[in-house]
Amino acid sequence: MKRLALAIAGALGLGGGALLSAWPAHAAADPARGERIYARCLACHALAYHRVGPRHCGLLGRKAGAAAGFEYSPAMRQSGLTWNAQTLDRFLAAPMKVVPGTTMTYDGVPERQDRADLIAYLRNADSTEACRAGEAAGR
Ligand code: HEC
Incomplete structure (x- = not known):
């Protein structure tokens, strides 16, 4: 795909970079944009402390239902998931389907x-800062 794009870019006399950066399939994950999307989660979550939902600091690499001091559903505790890019992608696409009873x-x-x-x-x-402060406080 990349070589094809470059070939097309070359044929059109464009810089390959210019075409590739406009190629949606190559869009890289953008944490700054992700922060804006996280606004949807703030109704229930915070990074550094539990609210309606558990804190999100330290989420990647953690077992589902394992943040100390949060009362999870049995469904979440028993889901057998460990949070990484793949499991989060699946869960966030359809939380109530992927962990029925959550x-x-x-x-x-x-x-x-x-x-x-x-x-x-x-x-x-x-x-x-928010997450590092919580870690220092042993949360
Ligand atoms: C309506 C409230 C609500 C919203 C909105 C919400 N969550 Fe949650 N979230 C919860 C609750 C409650 C739990 C605990 C679920 C359980 O124990 O079954 C949870 C659990 C989670 C977990 C599992 C955490 C762990 O420690 O195992 C992840 C990951 C998560 N939420 C991510 C998100 C993200 C990302 C968003 C925004 C796109 C979001 N949530 C939006 C209420 C919410």
């Missing part, structure tokens, strides 16, 4: 690119 009564994020950006944001969030 108390996260939210329809999900239908757009694949939105989920990718959101996951990039969550991954980066661990290095933010």
